[in-house]
């Protein structure tokens with residue numbers, strides 16, 4: 001078997017090992033449930049060996065869709081951790097939650113349309129049409145929900161209410177805000193007295209992955225406390241906004257949203273379905289509003305606070321996703337590419353780090369605060385191609401494939417040494433590698 005074929009088989013084996021029949025878990029033990037954007041990346045990989053299975057991966061996400069249109073970021077599996085995990089969320093307290101599955105109460109980057117289109121690429125036009133027809137109402141309801149609930153002032157950008165919604169859990173701009181404004185008094189006391197170690201005794205994640213590769217105990221408590229506040233408001237957006245809980249217009253989320261809107265328009269066109277003028281207008285506004293996240297002084301994109309519109313100037317890999325969004329001009333794109341070439345920023349030996357090397361937050365092993373994630377590389381490589389940087393994209397794909405060469409499809413990698421980190425046999429790493437190997 002050639003090296004490429006062997007690598008493809010290794011990636012397929014991981015996806016099959018994590019396959020629970022209807023959906024695929026990100027990794028055994030650490031992530032025993034279904035996650036929204038994980039399943040989207042997974043379907044993008046599965047389409048290369050079983051397009052019907054890829055469709056099912058996407059359709060299985062719709063089991064969790066709330067009656068208001070939200071697609072939740074998690075659907076709980078009935079396993080050993082079922083009770084304790086779903087009790088954290090208690091989705092049944094919302095009148096919108098489905099009756100037959102238990103879900104989380106927040107969403108995740110809206111990659112759904114991307115996955116639908118990528119699966120559609122594998123189908124002949126008549127089948128593609130029926131695939132789109134099957135999924136269109138749910139996808140439309142999801143995007144409409146994003147505009148209705150998450151852009152209440154009709155300013156263009158969608159707001160997020162928890163760092164988990166960005167998918168980049170402990171990313172610096174969000175964590176610095178959380179620490180400054182929303183750390184509960186009891187967490188501050190634990191931090192001061194250094195008693196946060198006690199919290200570590202109750203963590204499941206750090207029994208599976210070394211503590212230095214996960215978020216700190218303080219961050220873990222802050223994230224769970226922020227989640228508890230949302231639960232107390234029954235995930236009701238009006239109550240959440242009234243109490244000015246944590247609200248940020250995230251960069252990664254909105255870049256992905258912009259691209260997803262374009263896909264939704266293309267899907268509607270294939271179906272000869274009309275999208276309302278009002279929706280099209282709002283989609284257009286989102287593209288324009290992305291520009292407000294640009295800081296000319298540091299020449300970088302950032303997320304911003306929903307309430308006071310202050311940019312949260314802690315750089316992260318999200319800064320490169322406007323390439324994937326595809327709505328920025330060539331000059332801006334060139335500046336982003338420059339930061340990718342810079343060895344002190346996004347260009348270490350094993351790119352792309354989740355935080356640039358010259359940031360005080362950079363830690364090569366710690367989760368979303370330094371390591372290289374291949375799902376991010378997939379989005380960035382796609383963006384580079386869109387802007388005509390084919391060689392840069394190819395170099396990024398090659399360096400990403402080098403990381404998995406030895407068959408270690410981990411959750412993330414040390415950007416300085418290439419060391420595999422986090423959960424082993426990680427589904428989206430296998431899925432995007434498989435997609436590249438079929439390029």
Ligand code: 2M8
Nearest residue numbers: 026031035037038164166167168169
């Ligand atoms: C991580 O997030 C979950 C919470 O949603 C966690 O920390 O337990 C993130 O990397 C997220 O992007 C990902 O979807 C999820 C499952 O892989 O894990």
